[in-house]
Amino acid sequence: MRPAAAEPELEREIDGHLALLADEFARRGLSPEEARAAARRRFGSVAHTKDLHRDSRSFVWLQDLRRDVIVAVRMLRRTPGFAAVAVLTLAIGIGVNTIVFTITDAVLFKGFPLVERNDRLLYLTSGKGCCLSYLDFQDWQRQATSFAGMALVHGIPATVSDGPAGSELFAATEVTANTFRLVGQQPMLGRDFTSADEQPGAPLVILLRHGLWQRRFGSDPRILGKTLLVNGRPGTVVGVMPRGFSFPQNQDLWIPLVPPADARRDTRDNWFALGRLADGAGIEQARTEMAVIGRRLGATYPATNQGRNLIPLVSTFEDFFIGERAGAVYRAMWGAVGFVMLIACANLANLLMARALARSGEISVRMAIGAGRWRVMRQLLVESVLLSAMGGVVGWWLARWGVAAYAAAANGWGVSEQNVGVWFMNVLDYSMDYRAFAYLAAISLGTGLLFGVVPALRLSATDAGGRLRHGGRGLTADRRTRGASWLLVAAEMTLAIVLTAGAGMLLRSFLAMYTADPGFDASKVTSAQVLLPRARYATPELQRAFFDRLTTELQRTSGVETVATASALPGWDLSPRAFEIDGVAAPDTRDRPAAGAVTISSEYFRALGRRMSTGREFLATDHPDQQPVVIVNEQFARRYLPDGAMDRRIRLYADSVPDVWMTVVGVAPDIVQRRDLQQQDAVLYVPARQRPTAGMWLLARGRVETEALADGVRATLAALDPDLPLADGPMVLADRLARNYQYRAVMATSFALFAAIALLLASLGLYAVMAHAVSERRREIGIRTAMGATVVDILGLVLTQGMKPIAAGIVGGIAAAVLLGRLLQAEFAQVTPSDPAMLAAASAILLAVSIAGCLVPARRALTVDPVTALRPSD
Amino acid sequence: MASERVELLQGTLDLIVLRALDTMGPLHAYALASRLEQVADHEFALNQGTLYPALVRLEQKGWIKGSWQRTENNREAKYYALTRSGARALKRQADRWRRLAGLVEKLLLPGSAS
Numbered sequence: 001m002r003p004a005a006a007e008p009e010l011e012r013e014i015d016g017h018l019a020l021l022a023d024e025f026a027r028r029g030l031s032p033e034e035a036r037a038a039a040r041r042r043f044g045s046v047a048h049t050k051d052l053h054r055d056s057r058s059f060v061w062l063q064d065l066r067r068d069v070i071v072a073v074r075m076l077r078r079t080p081g082f083a084a085v086a087v088l089t090l091a092i093g094i095g096v097n098t099i100v101f102t103i104t105d106a107v108l109f110k111g112f113p114l115v116e117r118n119d120r121l122l123y124l125t126s127g128k129g130c131c132l133s134y135l136d137f138q139d140w141q142r143q144a145t146s147f148a149g150m151a152l153v154h155g156i157p158a159t160v161s162d163g164p165a166g167s168e169l170f171a172a173t174e175v176t177a178n179t180f181r182l183v184g185q186q187p188m189l190g191r192d193f194t195s196a197d198e199q200p201g202a203p204l205v206i207l208l209r210h211g212l213w214q215r216r217f218g219s220d221p222r223i224l225g226k227t228l229l230v231n232g233r234p235g236t237v238v239g240v241m242p243r244g245f246s247f248p249q250n251q252d253l254w255i256p257l258v259p260p261a262d263a264r265r266d267t268r269d270n271w272f273a274l275g276r277l278a279d280g281a282g283i284e285q286a287r288t289e290m291a292v293i294g295r296r297l298g299a300t301y302p303a304t305n306q307g308r309n310l311i312p313l314v315s316t317f318e319d320f321f322i323g324e325r326a327g328a329v330y331r332a333m334w335g336a337v338g339f340v341m342l343i344a345c346a347n348l349a350n351l352l353m354a355r356a357l358a359r360s361g362e363i364s365v366r367m368a369i370g371a372g373r374w375r376v377m378r379q380l381l382v383e384s385v386l387l388s389a390m391g392g393v394v395g396w397w398l399a400r401w402g403v404a405a406y407a408a409a410a411n412g413w414g415v416s417e418q419n420v421g422v423w424f425m426n427v428l429d430y431s432m433d434y435r436a437f438a439y440l441a442a443i444s445l446g447t448g449l450l451f452g453v454v455p456a457l458r459l460s461a462t463d464a465g466g467r468l469r470h471g472g473r474g475l476t477a478d479r480r481t482r483g484a485s486w487l488l489v490a491a492e493m494t495l496a497i498v499l500t501a502g503a504g505m506l507l508r509s510f511l512a513m514y515t516a517d518p519g520f521d522a523s524k525v526t527s528a529q530v531l532l533p534r535a536r537y538a539t540p541e542l543q544r545a546f547f548d549r550l551t552t553e554l555q556r557t558s559g560v561e562t563v564a565t566a567s568a569l570p571g572w573d574l575s576p577r578a579f580e581i582d583g584v585a586a587p588d589t590r591d592r593p594a595a596g597a598v599t600i601s602s603e604y605f606r607a608l609g610r611r612m613s614t615g616r617e618f619l620a621t622d623h624p625d626q627q628p629v630v631i632v633n634e635q636f637a638r639r640y641l642p643d644g645a646m647d648r649r650i651r652l653y654a655d656s657v658p659d660v661w662m663t664v665v666g667v668a669p670d671i672v673q674r675r676d677l678q679q680q681d682a683v684l685y686v687p688a689r690q691r692p693t694a695g696m697w698l699l700a701r702g703r704v705e706t707e708a709l710a711d712g713v714r715a716t717l718a719a720l721d722p723d724l725p726l727a728d729g730p731m732v733l734a735d736r737l738a739r740n741y742q743y744r745a746v747m748a749t750s751f752a753l754f755a756a757i758a759l760l761l762a763s764l765g766l767y768a769v770m771a772h773a774v775s776e777r778r779r780e781i782g783i784r785t786a787m788g789a790t791v792v793d794i795l796g797l798v799l800t801q802g803m804k805p806i807a808a809g810i811v812g813g814i815a816a817a818v819l820l821g822r823l824l825q826a827e828f829a830q831v832t833p834s835d836p837a838m839l840a841a842a843s844a845i846l847l848a849v850s851i852a853g854c855l856v857p858a859r860r861a862l863t864v865d866p867v868t869a870l871r872p873s874d
Numbered sequence: 875m876a877s878e879r880v881e882l883l884q885g886t887l888d889l890i891v892l893r894a895l896d897t898m899g900p901l902h903a904y905a906l907a908s909r910l911e912q913v914a915d916h917e918f919a920l921n922q923g924t925l926y927p928a929l930v931r932l933e934q935k936g937w938i939k940g941s942w943q944r945t946e947n948n949r950e951a952k953y954y955a956l957t958r959s960g961a962r963a964l965k966r967q968a969d970r971w972r973r974l975a976g977l978v979e980k981l982l983l984p985g986s987a988s
Contacts, residue, residue, distance in 0.1 A: 009952075010926070012950075013903065013926075013951070013952045013953075014923075014926075016904075016949055016950055016951045016952070017902075017903050017922070018952065019902045019949050020902075020904040020945070020947075020949060021922070022903060023947060023949075042922055043922045043923050044922060044923040045923065046923065047923070048923065049923035049926050049927075052924070052927040053926045053927055055927070055932055056928075056931050056934075057930055061934065068977045121966065130933040536964070716964065733966070734985070
């Protein structure tokens with residue numbers, strides 16, 4: 001009876017009882033009141049009865065549970081070896097599961113730490129996925145009703161100095177004044193930005209990240225009001241954000257985003273907007289409304305808002321920062337580790353069944369004298385849950401260690417291929433909180449019940465009478481129990497094969513990237529990024545002049561062979577730019593061919609150790625007032641200029657506005673640009689002297705070791721401009737490219753580890769079941785040997801018994817692996833879906849294990865004297 | 875005095891209740907209490923309310939099952955009936971009681987302590 005119903009039910013019963021008693025007294029001649037009073041006296045204290053009733057209600061249940069636990073503990077202490085193995089297996093399974101859950105939770109679900117309701121924040125850019133114009137943002141902000149508020153953020157490098165100590169380079173984010181209110185956080189010291197701070201001409205104010213305040217300023221409480229130079233401008237520190245807060249990227253300080261004075265609708269800067277959904281609004285509603293707003297703006301401003309800039313892109317945290325593909329891989333990892341847990345459970349179920357079989361005599365007797373099936377099941381379940389609870393406790397410590405190790409590594413390399421590099425390190429919170437604990441508790445309880453339920457069901461359903469007839473010992477399993485064992489083993493094999501196949505695919509994908517030929521020797525080249533602050537290098541002339549001087553000085557540094565600059569490094573995805581070839585009509589003005597474009601200095605290819613295939617590199621004589629020139633790579637030439645590339649004319653388009661015609665002066669070898677390092681795309685190279693930019697990468701090829709080279713680069717730069725620190729680097733280009741596949745390396749290693757564990761567990765389970773099956777047929781083997789059977793005959797006999805589940809396991813595994821392959825192919829396109837090598841290897845291992853599982857006990861059975869084997873089982 | 879009697883009865887109360895239900899069929903709490911008084915040969919062997927903890931214990935063990943029905947006087951009351959496992963438990967408890975009683979009886983025989 002449900003506890004809640006018990007009390008009123010009792011009341012009803014007692015009332016009835018008192019009524020009956022009163023009737024009796026009334027019949028004896030008492031008046032109604034007297035009868036009722038006498039009834040009450042006869043009954044005794046109603047309150048006391050209710051108390052005793054209540055105590056008995058819960059007490060029985062609790063008492064039984066306590067007894068079950070005591071018995072379970074006693075059973076386990078009798079076989080400490082088994083208990084230790086079981087607890088260890090569970091600890092590893094539960095621990096690893098919790099680790100993966102914590103990581104996946106942090107990356108996919110929790111979002112930014114210390115931000116209120118991450119799931120209600122959405123990120124908006126123009127339809128192209130990057131950049132938007134300030135005027136568009138203002139219109140969005142004004143017109144959108146599905147958002148409670150919108151803010152604009154922009155990441156910039158910031159050279160910060162607090163006086164004569166020199167300047168240091170930090171990452172900063174410009175934010176609109178309402179940003180922190182929107183994300184639901186406020187400074188722990190000082191004040192937030194106000195709308196006064198974002199007016200044009202307002203004095204600069206600064207908010208510091210907690211880590212920066214601690215590291216650089218020693219957590220000095222007098223930091224408020226301190227003056228710092230940010231990119232040359234003096235600003236006042238007005239507040240410090242709480243510890244652990246870092247939104248929306250890995251910046252060290254925040255400054256107000258002042259609307260550009262000359263904001264035009266067609267200047268799209270590299271910032272993005274964020275919005276908090278209004279109460280009751282959903283993401284689909286927001287998307288629809290933004291599409292409507294986008295179209296409305298397109299109708300009002302057809303010149304600037306059309307094509308790919310028309311419909312704003314509205315993304316969730318996961319889409320924007322992690323990427324759909326990485327999300328799929330994290331989820332797959334979670335699934336993989338769940339598989340490992342299931343395999344472990346299957347093994348434990350088999351183990352528990354075998355163990356309980358030894359006690360099946362006792363169980364049958366218990367059931368014969370009246371213990372209900374449920375009571376027996378409950379006892380077995382309490383045992384299994386107790387084991388997994390102990391496993392959970394050990395697993396918790398394992399998980400804490402694992403998560404700490406992972407967090408230390410992950411915070412160093414970012415989170416996914418979409419977010420490689422400095423901007424997203426140290427942002428996510430990988431700590432284990434109540435969610436991880438709840439997950440661990442749930443998994444512990446769940447696995448305990450899961451692997452306990454099969455033995456409990458099987459053992460308590462046995463025909464007690466039949467068991468007892470066999471002598472009450474019941475060491476052999478009946479057919480249905482054996483069937484359950486085989487089913488478990490077949491399931492294990494399927495899961496193990498699938499996991500192995502998955503790991504194999506990921507490993508191959510990683511290896512493909514790792515061994516990919518980038519097109520040059522990346523180990524001899526040092527790279528560093530220089531970003532010229534707009535304040536001091538406002539014009540293209542100043543920018544060009546600086547980089548000219550820099551390259552000249554660097555060339556003179558000892559150990560440097562060749563120096564070049566480039567707007568993007570190899571292994572860096574390029575946004576495709578529309579272009580047109582003189583003499584080749586575009587099929588549709590809206591649908592021009594596109595290729596990536598890199599701005600490079602002269603000697604770029606020489607710095608990478610390659611020679612031009614045709615023509616020449618850019619020269620110092622390629623002045624801005626000279627004829628505009630361009631270099632194409634071989635891919636480009638093959639695809640778009642099959643009749644010869646030299647002296648052809650090409651021009652780029654920027655948002656449907658054509659640029660000047662450029663003449664091809666050389667065809668370069670293919671240098672890989674794609675982040676996955678595996679495919680060569682068509683690339684255009686534009687001379688830096690003719691179109692300088694403020695941010696360039698330095699490439700220095702050296703004769704000496706790169707350590708000395710790095711120092712030389714730093715020294716040269718400092719000599720030229722002491723207030724200009726390096727934005728990134730110096731780093732050997734090979735190491736930098738390695739960052740590209742670090743994420744894949746981690747994923748591949750994790751999956752490989754899980755697959756190995758799965759194979760091991762499945763093999764152990766398979767071996768145990770096969771060995772058990774053989775030893776059960778000892779008598780039969782003895783008889784057959786006496787009649788002349790050989791080892792091979794016996795092997796064949798036992799293997800045919802296990803053939804069905806083994807075959808089922810292998811076939812099921814291969815089928816599931818092919819399916820998985822199709823799913824994973826979307827993520828790692830270069831990998832063939834069904835990697836036959838891996839599948840064959842996994843199947844072979846399991847087959848070998850099953851044969852071994854027969855051989856060993858079969859040989860032992862064969863060495864037994866047939867007479868002994870033929871004796872009645874004792 | 876009364877508490878002594880109650881304690882003693884609690885151990886054998888289960889047995890008596892089961893036996894009563896076995897011989898007389900389903901009974902409600904009042905009828906059970908009356909029957910107990912008859913058996914105990916006392917006018918008030920125990921307060922009728924103390925039956926309830928025993929009833930809930932037996933019901934939780936699955937030895938008796940309660941269901942609401944109407945008495946002859948058309949009053950509603952909860953009738954308790956013996957279950958199959960209760961019948962088995964009755965036999966077990968009865969055997970155990972008899973063995974125990976027999977043992978005690980033997981010990982109480984003059985000269986058995988020597």
